[in-house]
Amino acid sequence: MLSDKRVEIREKCIEVLKSHEYTVDTSHDRTGDVRIYREQNGDKFALVDVDIVGLKKGSVRVIVKIEEDNTPKTILGNVATVDIANACSVHASGSDRKMVPLNGVVLFIVTPASSEYAKTRPLVQMLKDRYNFMEGCMRDFIVTDEDAFENELADLELYVM
Numbered sequence: 001m002l003s004d005k006r007v008e009i010r011e012k013c014i015e016v017l018k019s020h021e022y023t024v025d026t027s028h029d030r031t032g033d034v035r036i037y038r039e040q041n042g043d044k045f046a047l048v049d050v051d052i053v054g055l056k057k058g059s060v061r062v063i064v065k066i067e068e069d070n071t072p073k074t075i076l077g078n079v080a081t082v083d084i085a086n087a088c089s090v091h092a093s094g095s096d097r098k099m100v101p102l103n104g105v106v107l108f109i110v111t112p113a114s115s116e117y118a119k120t121r122p123l124v125q126m127l128k129d130r131y132n133f134m135e136g137c138m139r140d141f142i143v144t145d146e147d148a149f150e151n152e153l154a155d156l157e158l159y160v161m
Helices: 004-019 072-084 117-130 149-159
Strands: 023-026 035-040 043-049 052-056 059-066 087-090 098-101 105-111 138-145
Touching (some): 004 023, 004 052, 004 105, 004 149, 035 072, 043 072, 052 087, 059 072, 059 087, 072 117, 072 138, 117 138, 138 149
Parallel strands (some): 105 138
Antiparallel strands (some): 035 043, 035 087, 052 059, 087 098
16 A cells, blocks of 8 residues: 555656656556566566556656655666566556557656755766666666656756657
């Protein structure tokens, strides 16, 4: 069961994504889990459920994980899991759940707003400097809090998408 704060953050992120013209799928809207997979040699391995997937033009562009903390272990666990994935089970409006390839996605790890967030930026930059993208599906990852999510998404769209 989701805490009230997680539900609040999820709803806020969904609203922001929709305002930026994303089609949104979420594990929490009773259409089934939004799960990412690694398909390899004919086998499909479920890796993790994600909180929100943002799609544009039928492609998954953004994956959102809502986390209680932003420790290096949590950040890198999410980054590595998404980076090795190559498919996502999504439900787009008017269709059944289907597998969509992942390529060039941006992972947002969104935490509750706190005064400690500013102290996280150097840690995240250090992790980015040390993390070697494994030629996986991910273009980048952004660790942010609920209050900065919209600005981070807008910046991303300006410079990347």
